[in-house]
Amino acid sequence: MSKVKYYYDSETLSYKKIEKKKGRKIKIFALSILGMFLSGFILLIIYLNLPSVQTPKELSLQRELQNMQLQFELLNRRMEQAQAVLSEVEERDNNLYRIYFEANPIPEEQRKAGFGGINRYKDLEGFDNSKLIINSTRNLDILTKQIVIQSKSLDEIAKLAEEKEKLLEAIPAIQPVKNKDLTRMASGYGYRTDPFTKARKFHYGMDFTAPRGTPIYATGNGKIVRADNRASGYGNHVVIDHGYGYESLYAHLYKYNVKVGQKVQRGDIIGFVGSTGRSQAPHCHYEVFKDGERINPINFYYGSLTAEEFADILRKSQEENQSLD
Incomplete structure (x- = not known):
């Protein structure tokens, strides 16, 4: 049984019973529900925004x-x-x-x-x-x-x-005999008069006239594959295998300065000018081979001649004169 509550009325100077108003409980209940709803809504908002609230x-x-x-x-x-x-x-x-x-x-x-x-x-x-x-x-x-x-x-x-x-x-790129040692450039590549038969014959090399004993130089790096006198007409001669299909031949030597199998570099002395074999006077007969075919040596002097010197030797090599071998 609920307790009866009173309040003091100052006007009547007496205690009066507190009467419970109708609907009060309903209001309290409604306020409680509203409070719970608001609290839940606030908690939902906080939960949804938790990702933006970082530790x-x-x-x-x-x-x-x-x-x-x-x-x-x-x-x-x-x-x-x-x-x-x-x-x-x-x-x-x-x-x-x-x-x-x-x-x-x-x-x-x-x-x-x-x-x-x-x-x-x-x-x-x-x-x-x-x-x-x-x-x-x-x-x-x-x-x-x-x-x-x-x-x-x-x-x-x-x-x-x-x-x-x-x-x-x-690649053979220099003259076998230096310009300062030359007496003359006697004969070039092409048809020339044979000094012995006087017939017109193809000359497969170039003849460099110089005194007997003048040094002859390797025109490119390579290996000596021949240094003998067993080839008809060449007398004492040297053949260098330069690789890459190139070979060079130096004929009518007075004597050798190399032996077979020896490696040489461009500018090395390989022998000395002579007049051995089928030769009319001391000179170096010089030939260049590419893949076994003789080619014109005039195209391989870019390593030792100036433009003027090359033009001069080109002009002389094209003169159809008498060869020395």
């Missing part, structure tokens, strides 16, 4: 993630710059180096092959920054392959350059 650790991780995104973007820019530089190297490689050394250019498809079709980056999908990571990984893979191919190409160019240098050193 210090979460803020630190977010800053670290943003920094990593920035680093990835910078890495992509650097790779783009590296690819631009590499593209210029590739262009020079194809259009300069490989052409100079007579090598086939490397096609663009070969330089960037192997990155189409199959999805090789599937394991990197499904993350918040997958697109950025996949793009960076793909660019790095392409750049790495381009660098590997270009490195191999430069290795090939270096080897070709070394071979080119050896070829240039091997």
Whole structure:
């Protein structure tokens, strides 16, 4: 049984019973329900906005993630710059180096092959920054392959350059007798009068007249393959195999300064002017062979003559005179 409550009425100077008003309980109940609803709504708003309310650790991780995104973007820019530089190297490689050394250019498809079709980056999908990571990984893979191919190409160019240098050193490129030692350039390559039969006959070399004992020089690097007098008409003679299909012959020597199997370099003294064999006077008969065929030696003096000296010897070599052998 509920307690009866009273209040003091100052006007009547007496205690009066407190009468309970109708609907009070309903109001209290309604207010309670409203309060509960408001509290639930506020809690819902707080819950929905929890992602924006971050702890210090979460803020630190977010800053670290943003920094990593920035680093990835910078890495992509650097790779783009590296690819631009590499593209210029590739262009020079194809259009300069490989052409100079007579090598086939490397096609663009070969330089960037192997990155189409199959999805090789599937394991990197499904993350918040997958697109950025996949793009960076793909660019790095392409750049790495381009660098590997270009490195191999430069290795090939270096080897070709070394071979080119050896070829240039091997090709007969100087006169066998120095200009200062010459009495005259007696006869050139072509039809000449035979000194013994007086018949018109093809002369396959060039005759350099000089005093007996004048040094004769190797015109290119190579190996001595003959140093004897067992060839008809040549007398004492030397043959140098220069490689690359080139050989040179020096005939009518007074004596040798080399032996078979010996390696020589351009400018080495291989013998001395004489008049052995089928010869009318002391001179060096000089021939050049390419792939076993005799060719005009006049085309191989670029290593020792000035333009004026070459023009003079060219004019003399074309005179149809009498040869000395």
